[in-house]
């Protein structure tokens with residue numbers, strides 16, 4: 369299990385459109401280059417014995433399917449999204465099998481009877497992922513927990529950057545529920561989100577829209593950061609408020 373020394377930070381024009389890093393032999397981390405979009409989103413490809421799950425399709429500014437097929441091999445592709453924002457579903461035209469973008473679509477696909485409550489599973493063949501609904505940044509937002517690697521994929525709800533909160537009460541409830549899920553016997557090694565918007569200097573972010581990120585904060589967050597987010601949201605109360613921490617910035621919009 370490993371992370372790269374550094375991600376493509378947009379400063380080297382000779383880098384490919386996607387940087388691929390294998391965390392282990394069944395877990396590919398893919399960064400769409402900042403040169404192709406200032407969003408520089410992270411996508412994940414999780415391989416099971418039978419199926420390969422692609423989490424997000426990027427901004428759509430560059431071809432993605434040939435890369436994904438080369439990594440997934442013969443496995444059937446399952447394509448889901450952390451949420452429906454354009455920088456995570458932009459590549460969908462290449463993936464007709466992608467699950468829909470609305471909360472209703474996502475709830476139906478995973479079988480949520482009482483969205484956003486409950487935990488659902490998706491089995492890739494010898495690899496089971498837990499799915500939690502965590503609206504707040506976006507109505508259809510989900511988190512994935514991989515029991516094998518103990519990775520928690522948190523999309524735009526927790527990453528080293530500006531956590532844009534569009535629905536404050538929902539976001540508070542979602543983060544609390546996610547924290548309870550982890551505390552209830554689902555240990556996390558690392559929280560992996562969908563962007564990096566902070567520098568290595570604690571609490572300091574890049575300008576909005578910056579497409580070069582020299583000296584980036586690591587992508588991976590230790591599980592204590594999830595607890596920290598839950599705690600500061602609980603303490604913040606019912607009125608939206610901006611909260612700056614070393615590893616994230618809560619950013620109501």
Ligand SMILES: [Zn+2]
Pocket residue numbers: 451453505506524
């Ligand atoms: Zn988003």
Ligand SMILES: [Zn+2]
Pocket residue numbers: 407409453455456524562563
């Ligand atoms: Zn995003």
